[in-house]
Amino acid sequence: MRKIYLDNASTTQLRPEVVAEMTKILSEDFGNPSSTHSFGRSSKVLLETARKSIAKQINATASEIIFTSCGTEANNWILRSAVKDLKVERIITSKIEHHAVLHTAQVLQSEFGIAVDYVALLPNGEIDFTDLVELLSQDKKTLVSLMHVNNEIGTVLNLEKAVRISHDYNALFHTDTVQSIGKTEIDVQHLGVDFLVASAHKFHGPKGVGFAYVKKNSGLQPLFFGGEQEKGLRAGTEAVHQIAGMARALELSYEHLIEERNYISGLKSYLISQLEIDFPEFKLNGSEDGLYNIANVLLPLSDDKTGMILFHLDMKGIAVSRGSACQSGSVKPSHVLAEILDKEDVIKPSLRISFSHYNTKEDVEALMEALRSI
Numbered sequence: 001m002r003k004i005y006l007d008n009a010s011t012t013q014l015r016p017e018v019v020a021e022m023t024k025i026l027s028e029d030f031g032n033p034s035s036t037h038s039f040g041r042s043s044k045v046l047l048e049t050a051r052k053s054i055a056k057q058i059n060a061t062a063s064e065i066i067f068t069s070c071g072t073e074a075n076n077w078i079l080r081s082a083v084k085d086l087k088v089e090r091i092i093t094s095k096i097e098h099h100a101v102l103h104t105a106q107v108l109q110s111e112f113g114i115a116v117d118y119v120a121l122l123p124n125g126e127i128d129f130t131d132l133v134e135l136l137s138q139d140k141k142t143l144v145s146l147m148h149v150n151n152e153i154g155t156v157l158n159l160e161k162a163v164r165i166s167h168d169y170n171a172l173f174h175t176d177t178v179q180s181i182g183k184t185e186i187d188v189q190h191l192g193v194d195f196l197v198a199s200a201h202k203f204h205g206p207k208g209v210g211f212a213y214v215k216k217n218s219g220l221q222p223l224f225f226g227g228e229q230e231k232g233l234r235a236g237t238e239a240v241h242q243i244a245g246m247a248r249a250l251e252l253s254y255e256h257l258i259e260e261r262n263y264i265s266g267l268k269s270y271l272i273s274q275l276e277i278d279f280p281e282f283k284l285n286g287s288e289d290g291l292y293n294i295a296n297v298l299l300p301l302s303d304d305k306t307g308m309i310l311f312h313l314d315m316k317g318i319a320v321s322r323g324s325a326c327q328s329g330s331v332k333p334s335h336v337l338a339e340i341l342d343k344e345d346v347i348k349p350s351l352r353i354s355f356s357h358y359n360t361k362e363d364v365e366a367l368m369e370a371l372r373s374i
């Protein structure tokens with residue numbers, strides 16, 4: 001059976017060049033980058049070359065890139081240190097952030113007694129900027145934490161505007177760009193963000209590695225202790241092969257960005273056109289202008305078919321994600337869809353279909369065929 005992977009917002013297939021780079025390092029460059037002998041120095045060169053390359057892609061300076069084990073760690077670190085060390089008294093975020101931000105903010109609220117305010121959302125899941133201004137006008141040391149692209153519905157934040165407004169009110173600005181980096185241009189100098197977080201496995205790099213962009217002189221303190229790595233900000237021997245793989249993956253993503261964006265946008269449009277034919281009452285959850293690789297669709301299927309849909313697709317070798325987790329009856333609905341859909345729609349079957357350049361029109365056709373036969 002041909003297997004079809006349409007769940008690229010969950011994780012992505014590694015590019016062959018990334019695998020080649022990583023396996024070469026695994027077999028040839030095992031030195032610890034902190035060692036002063038030649039083995040260590042070779043690994044240190046690889047590490048610092050990766051740092052420079054990543055910095056270049058997002059117009060940062062190399063010293064502003066700190067490697068972490070994943071996006072979740074980087075989000076936890078920045079939010080926690082902002083409260084603990086930078087004395088932030090309030091976090092403004094939204095109810096549709098990834099749990100790496102939402103749960104961290106909630107823990108910090110109970111641990112440090114800070115305020116957590118949630119900015120209002122428009123019906124399509126976009127941020128209500130009028131409400132953001134309203135919240136910011138209360139005078140408190142604040143960190144605004146808003147994701148660039150939502151991982152479930154693909155809504156895109158106008159980062160430039162969000163940073164400008166936040167800075168107008170002297171708030172710090174953190175953004176989770178796990179779903180957007182490598183898929184859209186990001187220039188940290190131009191945007192002026194204070195903190196940004198990324199994860200390699202979302203842009204055809206390896207799992208278990210990510211990075212934080214931390215603007216110069218931020219005052220952030222470490223989450224872990226026990227080593228001088230990453231200028232003392234992130235103790236622990238660096239996973240050189242993963243870091244180099246991440247840098248290569250990001251280089252390739254930006255090298256091919258224009259052609260891959262056009263190609264993937266075409267696949268999404270094709271999916272929408274096919275849904276319009278077979279399921280004319282389907283709805284796109286979130287904004288019409290969501291990122292080009294994610295389509296979260298609510299399907300007009302009867303209740304008896306709702307529970308079976310993912311199982312049915314999986315049996316046919318097709319991998320997509322639940323848009324709403326209600327379908328099994330035992331799990332909670334998606335916190336994102338629960339915010340933007342009304343009660344009736346949230347229990348209907350929604351699917352998140354997310355593409356990469358490895359997908360084809362035939363994949364969309366196979367998905368449609370499988371959906372029609374439910």
Ligand code: PLP
Binds near residue numbers: 151
């Ligand atoms: N933030 C967003 C928006 C995500 O989509 C994810 C992954 O699902 C994460 C953070 C977590 O990243 P990682 O898997 O690297 O911990």
